[in-house]
Structure formats: C-alpha cells, structure tokens
Amino acid sequence: MSFKLYGRNSGSPLRCHWTMHELGLPYEMIALDMQAKEHKGPAYLAINPTGQVPTLDHDGFILAESLAIDNYLIEYANSDLAGANVQERAKVWQWSLWTILNAQPELLSLAMPKWTGVPLTPENDAAVRAKLDKHLQILEARLGASAYLAGDRFTVADINAATAIGYASYSGFDLTPYPAVTKWLETITSRPAYLAAKA
Numbered sequence: 001m002s003f004k005l006y007g008r009n010s011g012s013p014l015r016c017h018w019t020m021h022e023l024g025l026p027y028e029m030i031a032l033d034m035q036a037k038e039h040k041g042p043a044y045l046a047i048n049p050t051g052q053v054p055t056l057d058h059d060g061f062i063l064a065e066s067l068a069i070d071n072y073l074i075e076y077a078n079s080d081l082a083g084a085n086v087q088e089r090a091k092v093w094q095w096s097l098w099t100i101l102n103a104q105p106e107l108l109s110l111a112m113p114k115w116t117g118v119p120l121t122p123e124n125d126a127a128v129r130a131k132l133d134k135h136l137q138i139l140e141a142r143l144g145a146s147a148y149l150a151g152d153r154f155t156v157a158d159i160n161a162a163t164a165i166g167y168a169s170y171s172g173f174d175l176t177p178y179p180a181v182t183k184w185l186e187t188i189t190s191r192p193a194y195l196a197a198k199a
C-alpha cells in the first residue's frame, strides 16, 4: 500500500497533506517544479489532464480534486473526520463547499495581481473586499456560536475552509476584524497534523 501526493504543501494540495497527517497515513510527496511547468508536461498530464495539483496516486488508483482526495482518504482510513453521522457529514459538506465556492475565489482575485502583475482597478478591489466582508461575517457568526465549522469537534470541514481562508494573508486581506475566525484559524493551525504537513 503506497500513497503518492503530487503538489507541494501549500494552496489546494495543503488540504490533502494536512488530511494525510490527521489520518496518520504515510505518503510520498511528489513536488512538481511548477516554475518549469512540470505540471503541464506530458508525464503529469497523462495522470491529471487538468494540469493542476493535487493528484493522488494510491497504488495506481489516480484521483484529482482536493475535496475528492480528502474524502477518499477518510473513507479509506475508516475515519469519522468527514462526519460521524449523516447530519454531521452534511454539515461538513455545507461548510466546505460554501467556503470554497464563495470566499476562496474572492481571496484568489485579490492575490491575482501578484501572479499577473496587473493590479485590480480600485472599483474591483473594493467590490471584492465588500463580498469578502459579507462572507467573513457569516463565518464569524458561525464560529462565534460553534467552536468548529461542523459543530463542536474538528472535522475535515475545518481543513477545507481553513486552507481557503488561509489565502487571506497571501492576498493582503486583514482578518483581525473577525476575531472568532482568527481564533479558530490559530487553534486549528496549531494542531500537530497541520504543523507536520507544513514542515
């Protein structure tokens, strides 16, 4: 039994590195040289035609998409990290999808000028920040009422959402106006599995 995970321990692949460590599954990281466009070369495109990371190779079973990979690993490990019952699993999906479909794209829009060299117009910048504020207020209310996103214990919803909200520091979006979100991020990124994934 061997796991290979393509992609370094940042961005979307970090989600899967973190989950691997939470589950205690040994694996090998294949750190593609993204500067050299190794992820767009024929060898990698043969296993993942999207040319994106992460990709999981489990003894020849190939899987893309960080959420799908995490779900596969959790089921493989027979873990309750994705929810211990049908309602907790539903809440895990709700918060994972909501954060990744709403806050993550806006944070990536703010980061875009770093990659393209083209700044956002002041109007666009203000519009993105206004949308983010709306999303962060929803997260703030949730995490003010509940220690973790899916309820009172840590689940993969926290991994999925924290790796999305984690783009804030890179994107120059200040999280200090959202103290419950900030405290939650500090708490879960002090977990041994996160620290091991980032090491």
Ligand SMILES: N[C@@H](CCC(=O)N[C@@H](CS)C(=O)NCC(=O)O)C(=O)O
Residues within 6 Å of the ligand: 010, 011, 012, 013, 039, 051, 052, 053, 054, 064, 065, 066, 067
């Ligand atoms: N929906 C995908 C997104 C993957 C993704 O955007 N990966 C980025 C790195 S964080 C990537 O491979 N970027 C290179 C590219 O798109 O060419 C997932 O969650 O796995």
